[in-house]
Amino acid sequence: MIKVVVAGAAGRMGQEVLRAVHKSEGMELVGAVDKFQEGVDVGTLIGTGELKVLITTNLEETLVTLKPDVLVDFTTPEIVFNDVKIALKCGVRPVVGTTGMGSAELAEIKELCVKAGVGCIVAPNFAIGALLMIKFAAEAVKYMPHVEIIELHHDKKLDAPSGTAIKTAELISQVRGDFQQGLAAEIEKIPGARGGEFDGGIRIHSIRLPGYVAHQEVIFGGVGQTLTIRHDSISRESFMPGVVLAVQKVMHINSLVYGLENILFE
Numbered sequence: 001m002i003k004v005v006v007a008g009a010a011g012r013m014g015q016e017v018l019r020a021v022h023k024s025e026g027m028e029l030v031g032a033v034d035k036f037q038e039g040v041d042v043g044t045l046i047g048t049g050e051l052k053v054l055i056t057t058n059l060e061e062t063l064v065t066l067k068p069d070v071l072v073d074f075t076t077p078e079i080v081f082n083d084v085k086i087a088l089k090c091g092v093r094p095v096v097g098t099t100g101m102g103s104a105e106l107a108e109i110k111e112l113c114v115k116a117g118v119g120c121i122v123a124p125n126f127a128i129g130a131l132l133m134i135k136f137a138a139e140a141v142k143y144m145p146h147v148e149i150i151e152l153h154h155d156k157k158l159d160a161p162s163g164t165a166i167k168t169a170e171l172i173s174q175v176r177g178d179f180q181q182g183l184a185a186e187i188e189k190i191p192g193a194r195g196g197e198f199d200g201g202i203r204i205h206s207i208r209l210p211g212y213v214a215h216q217e218v219i220f221g222g223v224g225q226t227l228t229i230r231h232d233s234i235s236r237e238s239f240m241p242g243v244v245l246a247v248q249k250v251m252h253i254n255s256l257v258y259g260l261e262n263i264l265f266e
């Protein structure tokens with residue numbers, strides 16, 4: 001039985017993860033951490049009836065007391081790095097969905113995994129369709145190197161651009177190599193109108209509106225044609241098979257894996 005603690009348990013993703021872990025065979029939900037809803041039984045929160053797992057607020061205390069195998073983290077860009085460090089210090093394997101960590105933090109996590117001798121999975125997106133979108137985009141860019149990304153999310157999202165957009169840009173940029181798109185003489189009459197620039201002129205545009213869940217278009221332009229690869233998460237259930245898979249897989253690795261595609265498509 002894999003013992004799981006969920007951090008960010010009262011949040012949009014956290015509650016979905018509580019349900020998924022509770023329903024999954026071979027997993028036991030032993031703890032839940034959030035700064036809100038302290039003392040609330042998670043069963044009440046997710047509508048299953050009492051589960052005798054109460055929300056706590058101190059992650060380190062919770063991990064030391066409950067000694068889980070895995071910490072699933074869906075918190076905020078501000079605290080996720082600290083949560084991962086706490087987990088690794090306690091010998092607990094992190095599965096991280098929270099976005100916002102940069103390359104310096106990932107490099108440090110990689111070292112901490114080696115030190116702790118346990119694995120960690122950081123996945124900017126757990127939805128299979130999103131992973132396929134990124135994979136297909138990395139293929140398309142070989143033939144159509146002019147590309148821009150539009151990501152569209154709900155208006156409560158804290159970070160921009162999305163972790164998925166950054167991961168997409170990283171991969172297509174890696175495949176595309178030394179290529180520069182766009183006009184050096186371009187004039188932006190409203191700052192930001194052309195989006196944020198990743199490497200080589202790849203632009204990322206972030207839209208935040210009520211009504212959206214998580215969506216992304218990768219648009220390629222060629223002579224007389226465009227190609228759009230689009231993914232839509234229309235509910236947060238879309239991420240759950242990936243989260244459950246990551247919880248299972250993290251038990252068998254002892255290093256950092258950044259991106260679920262490295263597990264799914266290997």
Ligand SMILES: NC(=O)C1=CN([C@@H]2O[C@H](COP(=O)(O)OP(=O)(O)OC[C@H]3O[C@@H](n4cnc5c(N)ncnc54)[C@H](O)[C@@H]3O)[C@@H](O)[C@H]2O)C=CC1
Binds near residue numbers: 096126
């Ligand atoms: N990798 C993936 O597939 C996905 C990743 N995400 C990412 O997951 C993260 C969470 O997203 P949502 O659930 O929509 O956010 P949310 O705001 O609904 O949930 C975050 C939770 O963290 C809690 N929290 C904040 N600070 C805390 C602290 N100091 N101690 C304990 N708990 C604290 C909040 O109270 C809240 O309940 C975001 O970074 C988002 O980008 C979201 C969807 C899919």
Ligand SMILES: O=C(O)C1=N[C@H](C(=O)O)C[C@H](O)C1
Binds near residue numbers: 157161164213214215
């Ligand atoms: O905040 C969200 O909602 C999402 N965040 C992740 C990201 O930043 O890419 C994954 C998905 O897009 C939903």
